Amino acid sequence: MGHAHESNTKKIWIVLVILTAITGVEVWLGILKPDFLHLSNFLGTSWLNWIFIILTLVKAYFIAWSFMHLEGEKTWFRRAIVWTPIFLIGFLVTLLLTEGGYIFDTLGPLVKW
Amino acid sequence: MKSNSAVSSNKKETWSGGGVKPFGASYGKMMMWFFIVSDALTFSGFLAAYGLTRFKFIDSWPIADEVFTHVPFVHGEYPMIYVAIMTFILIVSSVTMVLAVDAGHKMQKNKVAWYMFATIIFGIIFVGSQAWEWNTFIKGSYGAVKTTEGKILQFVNEDGKQIAFADFVTTERLDGREQHTKKNGLWFVEEPTIATYSIDQIIASYNAHPEVQVRTELITDQKKKTILSREEGTAQLAKTRLVVEGANLEVNEYGNTIFADFFFFITGFHGFHVLTGILINIIIFFNVIVGTYEKRGHYEMVEKVGLYWHFVDLVWVFVFTFFYLV
Known part of the structure; x- marks a missing residue:
């Protein structure tokens, strides 16, 4: 932990782009609902839902690590x-x-x- | 007498933990983290309960992108677009919050104030959007009827697209009912709002319009709601008990009532967090303006409320997924 008193501004904007892109992909998939993902089944739910859950966890990781600065703790x-x-x-x-x-x-x- | 507590509590530094910093985290920051952990468990309790209920009614749960289809000031149906915009607004507010914290590290008072201000504005936009979302949901878009078996029946046109009562109900009420008010009836008696259309009227209109079909809550293999034939529709409509317009804690035109209950409870609880977050942000904003943290020599308070604000964003990411996407 290089105790982050140095500026992280550039990284913050990159994280914003990543989070927006992931949300965009989620909504796009949610509207499109391709049959081969939507009508499939894996461990109790569709592949589409697994993709949503994984993307959500990725978003959560970025928020916690970057915005909440867990990486520096x-x-x-x-x-x-x-x-x-x-x-x-x-x-x-x-x-x-x-x-x-x-x-x-x-x-x-x-x-x- | 020597106290047993590690930190003496009769000093002024009580709230800073007397300067003790386990794991390099100050008292306030550590306690904020522990609060966030416990609050995360509360939210996951609610979402897990939602999950259990959904699995319980897995063959009849409302399909989210048929429920949340409206965008303010725009006509037509745009499933999920508006929630996506709300999500984006909350993420942006998180970004302005990080920028405020970042400016705080550099002791740039004005920058901190401006970024805090932006965060508050985005927060207010988000809560306003949520209020609009609630309002739309409560008012409903199409209307449905509820049978004696507690099932919701909706109406679709020949393309299988859902239609509102107003699109096909043309006859008179047939039951001669009128909303009882103090002016047209007994002045000392009131009655709850009656539905715009009567049951007989809806059934008569259904019979008069051969293109209208009835849709049940049951989900098919293709993950669509079941559309009944005209005859089956007549049979089901004969069991009508109640005309439902919109959603509340007791009935819900979109399907299972408990779906509406969870929607109100979970998004409401989240909205309450956003609201308190905005209030805390406003307090800290004024503290920044009057120079409290400038005098203190550090902006750690901004960092602490920032943690709370990011947490609200974090929770929304999950609410968004489990209410609108999955």
């Missing part, structure tokens, strides 16, 4: 901040989504359309 402080939520959220989401799928499998057949 001491290694173990950064790890305390990053790994704690990743572990807890991963745990929660895995359990709840599995449970949601189970509820659908159980109750879905009882709903008449």
